[in-house]
Amino acid sequence: MNKYFKIFLGLGVLVSLLTSYGLWRFNSSPRLGELGFLLIAVLLLFxxxxxxxxxxxxxKGLLILVLIESFFIFTFFYGSFSYxxxxxxxxxxxxxxxALRKSDNYLKEAKKIRxxxxxxxxxxxxxxGFVIFLSFMYAGIYQQVGSISYNIHEIFISGSAPAVRAFVPRFVPQMTVDSFIGSLIDAQLDDESSMLPESVTKNIPPEGLDKSVVDQIKTEFTTSIEEFTGVEIxxxxxxxxxxxxxxxNFFRSLSERGMFPVxxxxVIILIFLPLRLVTLVIRWPVAWVCMGVYQLLKKTGVLVIETQQVPKEVLLVNLKNEE
Known part of the structure; x- marks a missing residue:
């Protein structure tokens, strides 16, 4: 058995256990410390x-390794396993x-390795793939529990805060809904590309609306939200x-109508989309860490690059026959 197979078998089992434990720990108590532990575990896994x-x-050996690692990813979820x-x-x-096949093809075809x-x-x-895995995992957890975790929902709202601030500059997740609506209306009234109806914005004088008028708009907007959602603010x-x-409430109403698959x-889409956006950013730090390890392995002589003279046939037209 190849010595590197044994080495990566041990490393793979270890980081798979760490990742499984990190996910379980984060799901049990989703806080910043648990999230940091999980991110480190996932980085080591990658x-x-x-x-x-x-x-x-x-x-074949690589497939065996991956299957063993996948088995140990389940370690802390055997009690709550779902399809x-x-x-x-x-x-x-x-x-x-x-993805590995694409990378392998590059190594086979590249004349100079980068x-x-x-x-x-x-x-x-x-x-x-990891984001898809998390999306389905949390869908399974929701199916078993029947509700969204408050702590995970809070993290999701906090993670969405930068995007919300594009519309409400002073937004913080713990602000009251009244303050949020007020800040949203104020920001929209000051914005030339406002999303408010033209019937509201076209008659705004240069000096702005009177406070009583603004308060009326906020009240009407709040009432509209309450009527639409059925939940009083x-x-x-x-x-x-x-x-x-x-x-x-929305999920419960869908379930009562027999629309649980929806x-x-x-849930899958709700988890996948924001996490996919996050991966667009964190893939670079992950790649840089991999590059750092690669440079270290090259300097220590574990990995070497050799220039090979590979025989190659070329099809040419025989011009001698024209003489």
């Missing part, structure tokens, strides 16, 4: 996945192998609590 694809040349978890993991494996061209598509594929409820109530699909 490092092992990237470099085991280089060191384990046998694709959604398995579907997500299979999707991750398939996408990962397609490791960044090998690692970037592989990391991107692994990240997309109290003066003290904050954005996180109110949106949490809305989401769970809920699962909605």
């Amino acid at each position: 490092l092992v996945l990237v470099f085991q694809s280089l060191f384990v040349q046998s694709r 959604w978890f398995l579907i997500g993991l299979l999707a991750w494996l398939v996408i990962g192998f397609f 490791f960044t061209y090998y690692v970037n598509p592989l990391v991107q594929g692994l990240l997309i 109290s003066s003290q409820v904050n954005v996180v609590d109110y949106t949490y109530l809305l989401v769970n 809920i699962i699909l909605f």
Whole structure:
């Protein structure tokens, strides 16, 4: 058995256990410290996945490694196993192998090796697969629990804050809904590309609307939200609590109408889209760490680049026959 197979077998089992524990720990208590632990575990997992694809040349051996690692990803979820978890993991494996195939083709065809061209598509594929895996995993958790976790919902709202600030510059997740609506209306009244109806904005004088008129607009807007959602807005409820109530009420109403599959699909999309946006940013730090490890392995002589003279046939037209 190849020594690198044994090395990566041990490393793969270790980082898979760490990732499984990190996910379980974060799901149990989704806080910043748990999130940091999970991110470190996932980074180590990705490092092992990237470099085991280089060191384990046998694709059969690599498949065995990945299957063993996948088995240990389940370690802390055996009690709450669902087929959604398995579907997500299979999707991750398939996408990962397609990404590896693309990276392998680069090594076979490249005349001059640039490791960044090998690692970037592989990391991107692994990240997309991991996001799909998480989306299906949380869909399975929702199916078992029947509601969205408040802590995870709070993290989701906090993560969306930068995007919300494009419309409400002073937005913070813990602000009251009244303050949020007021800030939104104020921002829209000051914005030339306002989303408010033209019937509201066309008659605004240069010096602005009277405070009583603005307050009336805010009241009407609040009433419209309450009528649409069926949930009253109290003066003290904050954005996180109110949106949490809305989401769970919405899912409950769909379930009562026999539309539970729609809920699962909605949960998958709700998890996938923001996480996919996050991966567009974090794939570069992950790739840079891989590049750093690669440079270290080159300097220590573990990895070497050799120039090979490869015989190649060329098809030419025999011009001698024209003489």
